[in-house]
Amino acid sequence: EDQVTQSPEALRLQEGESSSLNCSYTVSGLRGLFWYRQDPGKGPEFLFTLYSAGEEKEKERLKATLTKKESFLHITAPKPEDSATYLCAVQVLHGGSQGNLIFGKGTKLSVKP
Amino acid sequence: GAVVSQHPSRVICKSGTSVKIECRSLDFQATTMFWYRQFPKQSLMLMATSNEGSKATYEQGVEKDKFLINHASLTLSTLTVTSAHPEDSSFYICSARDLGLGFPYFGPGTRLLVL
Numbered sequence: 001e002d003q004v005t006q007s008p009e010a011l012r013l014q015e016g017e018s019s020s021l022n023c024s025y026t027v028s029g030l031r032g033l034f035w036y037r038q039d040p041g042k043g044p045e046f047l048f049t050l051y052s053a054g055e056e057k058e059k060e061r062l063k064a065t066l067t068k069k070e071s072f073l074h075i076t077a078p079k080p081e082d083s084a085t086y087l088c089a090v091q092v093l094h095g096g097s098q099g100n101l102i103f104g105k106g107t108k109l110s111v112k113p
Numbered sequence: 114g115a116v117v118s119q120h121p122s123r124v125i126c127k128s129g130t131s132v133k134i135e136c137r138s139l140d141f142q143a144t145t146m147f148w149y150r151q152f153p154k155q156s157l158m159l160m161a162t163s164n165e166g167s168k169a170t171y172e173q174g175v176e177k178d179k180f181l182i183n184h185a186s187l188t189l190s191t192l193t194v195t196s197a198h199p200e201d202s203s204f205y206i207c208s209a210r211d212l213g214l215g216f217p218y219f220g221p222g223t224r225l226l227v228l
Binding site: 046105 | 117155157159162188217219225
């Protein structure tokens with residue numbers, strides 16, 4: 001069964017304190033791995049997509065990496081506005097649902113000033 | 114980037130009534146749209162996949178007669194919650210897949226509260 005597990009469930013950081021969020025996945029065949037940011041009461045906002053092991057992508061203070069088993073979202077010198085829930089999702093190669101995403105439960109990040 | 118809208122953003126209704134939620138892709142054509150439900154502090158759970166011009170495919174455990182989906186055009190899909198009950202109260206989110214990019218963009222969500 002295709003599965004996505006995110007850890008930790010919640011993370012509290014001080015402003016400027018760098019850290020990483022983990023997304024472990026077990027799928028029959030990975031088409032792509034996606035990171036989204038979700039603010040309370042809003043839909044997910046696309047951040048990154050990664051397709052192959054070794055791939056890395058960066059955007060401002062965020063950097064996403066991918067291996068054959070997991071992905072990390074590194075946050076460098078976070079600011080309070082980075083506080084949100086970060087969702088990881090995978091798209092499988094032979095999914096019966098035509099490219100839908102399988103989501104993890106998310107990591108709720110709180111950055112204190 | 115691609116934009117997906119939902120209407121309404123928030124709705125409160127009485128138990129037993131039906132509620133329609135619209136999902137539109139504003140600047141691209143979406144042959145496939147997905148409907149998700151998210152309960153508090155939970156992740157997004159796929160309810161159904163909607164294809165333009167054909168019947169929706171529902172995930173296991175989702176009642177097709179209760180959650181009616183219509184994908185009438187390449188830019189519009191609707192979800193109707195029929196005879197809504199308090200347990201249907203949730204955050205409903207749609208996403209639309211752009212063929213050119215291959216992965217879906219999400220709408221802002223609709224908060225449904227059934228009294």
